[in-house]
Amino acid sequence: MLPEYEIHAIRYATREAQRRDHFIGGDPHDGPMPMDYFTWVAVGRAGAFVVDTGFTAEMAAARNRTFLRCPVDSLALVGVDARAVRDVVLTHMHYDHVGNFHKFPNARYHLQAREMAYATGKYMRYPRIARSYHVEDVAGMVRLNFQGRVEMHDGEVEIAPGIVLHPTPGHSDGLQVARVHTRRGWVVLASDATHYYENMATNRPYSTAFHVGQMLDAYRVLERLAPSPRHMIPGHDPYVMREYPAPRTELEGIVVRLDAEPIAPAPTFPTQAK
Numbered sequence: 542m543l544p545e546y547e548i549h550a551i552r553y554a555t556r557e558a559q560r561r562d563h564f565i566g567g568d569p570h571d572g573p574m575p576m577d578y579f580t581w582v583a584v585g586r587a588g589a590f591v592v593d594t595g596f597t598a599e600m601a602a603a604r605n606r607t608f609l610r611c612p613v614d615s616l617a618l619v620g621v622d623a624r625a626v627r628d629v630v631l632t633h634m635h636y637d638h639v640g641n642f643h644k645f646p647n648a649r650y651h652l653q654a655r656e657m658a659y660a661t662g663k664y665m666r667y668p669r670i671a672r673s674y675h676v677e678d679v680a681g682m683v684r685l686n687f688q689g690r691v692e693m694h695d696g697e698v699e700i701a702p703g704i705v706l707h708p709t710p711g712h713s714d715g716l717q718v719a720r721v722h723t724r725r726g727w728v729v730l731a732s733d734a735t736h737y738y739e740n741m742a743t744n745r746p747y748s749t750a751f752h753v754g755q756m757l758d759a760y761r762v763l764e765r766l767a768p769s770p771r772h773m774i775p776g777h778d779p780y781v782m783r784e785y786p787a788p789r790t791e792l793e794g795i796v797v798r799l800d801a802e803p804i805a806p807a808p809t810f811p812t813q814a815k
């Protein structure tokens with residue numbers, strides 16, 4: 542029998558934004574559409590699997606993000622000691638997903654080989670592509686690889702019973718998502734394969750894209766991987782914090798449990814164009 546993991550989503554930063562910022566081609570119903578930043582951790586008998594490491598307070602200041610708490614220190618809120626973590630999944634190497642990689646002294650890092658090739662490859666000469674990466678993060682991951690601590694995967698891989706990684710390129714060339722087995726079935730941590738529920742539901746890609754066609758195809762991969770639309774968790778959508786329960790009252794607004802049933806209705810959108 543497959544193990545069942547608890548999944549915690551920890552909200553570590555936020556920023557104000559407008560609807561037009563989040564869709565290629567803008568949005569006819571422009572208005573506020575804030576963005577939240579998360580780190581995720583799956584906890585089971587085999588230990589804790591961290592998915593993405595967020596950014597630092599220094600990076601938040603440099604990029605004008607509202608930093609709420611250190612994503613790595615916040616793991617303690619759900620009983621996870623970063624020093625004890627053996628496995629960190631990096632969905633991709635954008636600055637908001639990889640920034641605290643140096644705070645897991647005993648972990649190995651699971652990455653698609655294609656993401657490392659992309660982040661160190663020819664397209665980084667273009668600011669439009671490179672701006673989502675921080676060169677010191679990329680250099681740091683290269684150093685970790687020289688220490689033998691990066692597991693570079695070529696495609697789908699089960700890194701532990703009940704934890705499977707799937708490539709979903711488009712937003713970046715080597716983006717992957719994590720599928721985690723829980724008490725309510727498989728839950729897909731989509732990360733930036735869809736920033737918001739609305740990107741995928743209306744087939745309108747997020748504004749940061751390497752390959753638009755692949756990004757749209759990634760939505761189909763998410764549909765295939767998730768047992769229902771309510772088993773797919775977007776990477777930056779503030780609705781997730783209202784949709785799922787906090788593990789305990791003092792963590793409301795900080796942590797939600799994604800292995801629990803939703804406590805709010807499915808999200809709805811101003812536009813449902815297909």
Ligand SMILES: [Zn+2]
Pocket residue numbers: 635637638733776777
């Ligand atoms: Zn992101």
